[in-house]
Amino acid sequence: MVPKTTSLMKFILFGCLLIVSSHASGQKYISEKSSVTFFSKASIEDISARNEKSMCLLDTGTGDIAFSIPIKEFLFEKSLMQEHFNEKYMESDKFPKSTFQGKLTGFSMTGTGSQPVVANGKLTIHGVTRDVEVTGTFVMDQQIIMAAKFVVKLEDYQVKIPQLLWKNIAESVEVSVDFTLKPYEK
Template sequence: MMSNHKNILIILFTLLSFSFAKERYITREGVISFFSSTPLEDIKAINKQVSCVLDKGTGEFAFQLPIKGFTFKNALMQEHFNESYLESDIYPKSVFKGKIIDWNAIQLSENPTEVIIEGELTIHGIKQKIKEPGKIWLSSKSIIGESNFNVELVDYNVKVPKVVRSNIAEVINVNVSVQLNPR
């Protein structure tokens, strides 16, 4: 008799766990761009191969992007970026894993809501904790997310040769934009 009760409880908990399955929103077409501004030169690159997943129940999310996915206005800049600075053959991707602070207090609507994003950003094989502002809102059935923040090259051990040091900013502005759809 006790065994039957145990089996019923196991089945009940299993069924309940399926009903509380995670509601995930994803994209494989997010966009991350960066901008470096110096008196000698402005450099901009864009990557439209950004994957992102958001757990709508917890506010946890992750980004991943191939470093070689960044495109520049000329091929030589792109080559130097991949071979000399980010060493994309050795460090082929950048990853962010984190969460939106106070997710449960956020009421998603069509109006952008200011949020704080916290987690670990990995660039050039180096993990750093970050805490940055962002915005999130609903658009039809999608969740839109944006963030704009700065990255210091020294924090990720990105070395710039002396010859071009005055052409590349020490602090790079990063812009993130994703349209996440239900999975």
């Protein structure tokens, strides 16, 4: 009798937990529009690129957030620069995506105006994953609008600069991330 009760208890507990956790996950939001740009100031020429093919998912119940940036979708003014970026620096055949996953804190779904938020989590660039903390803004309107700006040091992600090129490339780049999110229906 005793073992039976325990397994029944387990079952009930597990069931409750499922309900609780699915309730806790609340509403999910997915990106409708995205823009990831980077800018790097260098002695010979400034380098910038824009990517509008990134995707973001946010669970407003738990604050879990993830985004994914397809590297080959960065558009440069110069096609040769774009090729070098993919071929030499980001090695996008090997590492096609950069990703972030973590927790977003500091936002309120009932809040108005621009709310300062912090995202803590793992940023993966060029196959290297690092813990980062990024500050940004969160606006709850009809949609959720999130924006953040942070600096990526190339060295941290083992993005190597060929010696012959060092003058052309800055050692760190400024990345801006903007997402507009809408409720996500599975």
